[in-house]
Amino acid sequence: MNQRVIIIFLILTLALLVTGILLLYSCEKRKQAEIREEEKAETIQTEELITADEEAATSEVSVKLYFRNPGPAAGTVGLLRPEARQITTSPDKRVFVIKILEALLGGPRSGNFASIPPGVAVRQVFLVDNLAVIDFSREIHTRHPGGVLEELATIYSIVNTIVDNVPGVERVRILVEGEERSTLAGHLHLSRNLYHSPRYLVGWRGPGRIIQEENLQ
Amino acid sequence: MFPDRPEIVARHRRRGAGAYRYSLFLLLLWLSASLLMGQRYPWIVVMDPGHGGDDYGIRAGQGSFEKDINLLVARDFQHILSADPALDVLLTRENDRELSLRERAIQANNLSADLFISVHCAFSNRRVDRGFIVYFFQPEESQLSSFHELRSTGSHQDVRLVPWDLAQLPAAPASRDLATRLQNALNRMHGKYSGSPVGEQLELLSKVACPAVLIECCFLTNSEDERQIMDPFYRRRFAEAVRDSIMDFLTTHQYSASGRQP
Incomplete structure (x- = not known):
């Protein structure tokens, strides 16, 4: 009895740990995607500005x-x-x-x-x-x-x-x-x-x- | 006793009439002498040879410097003009020394000059340019308005204070007239039209409190002009033309910066 309870507890703990890791991983992945998108947007904006500046300069x-x-x-x-x-x-x-x-x-x-x-x-x-x-x-x-x-x-x-x-x-x-x-x-x-x-x-x-x-x- | 005697009273009356007639004669004599002398007294003319010392001015083609030619011409002006007893001619510098524009104006104003002439030479990139240019101070609108504003304020009406930078303004119309007379006389001397006087914002003239002009006597960039200005005979004719127009100006305007009345 005691042994079964311990196994179930261990399985549950493992499941929670895996879920937590998965959640953390997905969050991190989303964050990184957002950062990448922001960076991409900034790059596009800068490129646009540079192009406008170059046009003005030329x-x-x-x-x-x-x-x-x-x-x-x-x-x-x-x-x-x-x-x-x-x-x-x-x-x-x-x-x-x-x-x-x-x-x-x-x-x-x-x-x-x-x-x-x-x-x-x-x-x-x-x-x-x-x-x-x-x-x-x-x-x-x-x-x-x-x-x-x-x-x-x-x-x-x-x-x-x-x-x-x-x-x-x-x-x-x-x-x-x-x-x-x-x-x-x-x-x-x-x-x-x-x-x-x-x-x-x-x-x-x-x-x-x-x-x-x-x-x- | 004798005052009652009619013949003595008559003699006294005759003596009184004689003294009156004598005083009248003296007055007429003085007036006619003044008229014959052209109401003269020494007018103070300040001649200013431009540049000097380390300030060489223009470097002429033949190797001479403007500062030396200016002094040479100004000395000739002084020599010719001083021959007229009505003119007392002084130079701002008598040798090769540097003077600031401010110091030159101070000299003229401290002497209560009646007339100020700054002597210079011209430079032109066009080597064919020749002749002379007479400049006078042309005030800007802003200077005129600040001057009139100053004159209209009560505190300055009585003492007639004029700021240093606006010292020329009261004499500006007379300066223009002097410049025109000089230009005309020099045009006649050269026997051809050589331009009109030019009004500019000249720093030196703006600070001089009497009719003032700046004459560029020749173009040092023209070899013929340079040769001519080194000729004493030409400089004498130039100085005589300047003297005649100065006398013409002074007697016409009866101008006196010092307040002396002829």
Whole structure:
């Protein structure tokens, strides 16, 4: 009698143990399947994002870069001439500004003169509301050839290029080695917010135009 | 006793009339002398040779530096202008030393200058560009509005305080007129139209509290211009044209930053 009870108890205990193990195993299996599914979903999402990013990065937009006009000019009239260029876009506006500036620093391709001295690098770009703060390396000051006209060409090629091509940017502040300078080459007031100015562009016919076309020859 | 005598009273009256006539004669003499002298007194003209010291400015094709040419031209201006007793001409630097823009403006303002001319040379990537450019300070809308706001506030009305960065604003219209006269005189001297004066946000001029201009006398990137500016005869003609337009401006405006009345 006692022996039979002990055997039944042992069988029941074994059955419970097996059931428990089976339950635990199935739970673990389900959990692992869920994790795998989640991982798979994440991978798909990431792949989608990467693809979208790559698409955005590889898509190009046409931008207008302003360089020093090599043609007839009188005073500050007709100082800058635009040059179209294809630039890869970026969802990050800051990166886009850097790409445009790098194209500008790279120099002209269609007969214009460079407006920024060689060897200049962009150190940082900050975007605050509608203001773009651009920090250049010291060469923009030390290698500048001088003179009011070239100083104007340097400053307004940067300002007009950025404001014309980056949506939402209306003002530009230029820093040199992280600091404000009163002038770039000893003439023009630099430590202020600079706005887009069409009056230095070729073909400007606005009210600020004081030199007539016939006098340009 | 004698005051009652009519002939003595008449003599006293005649003496009084003589003194009156004598005073009137002196007054007329002084007035006519003033008119003949063109109401002159020394106007203070500050000439500012741009750059200097380690700040070379433009490096010209023939190896000369803008800072040296600026000093050369400014000295000639001083020599020619000082010959006129109505002008007292001073230089912001008389040798090759570096001066900040602020120090240059401080000198002019401390001297109560009646006129300020900064002498520079131009640079152009286009080697064919020649001639000269006269610049004046062109205020921005924001500067004008803050200036008018400041003037309208009661505390500043009496003492006429002007912030350092807006010092040029009261004289800005006169500066534009001076720039036009200079440009016209130099155009005549060159015998051809060489452009109009240009208004810009020039850092130095913005801080000078009297009519002020910046002249780029030549393009150092043009070999002919460089040769010309090194010629003393050409510089003399240039200085004479500047002197004539300065005198024309000062006598027309009767301008005096120091408040002296001619």
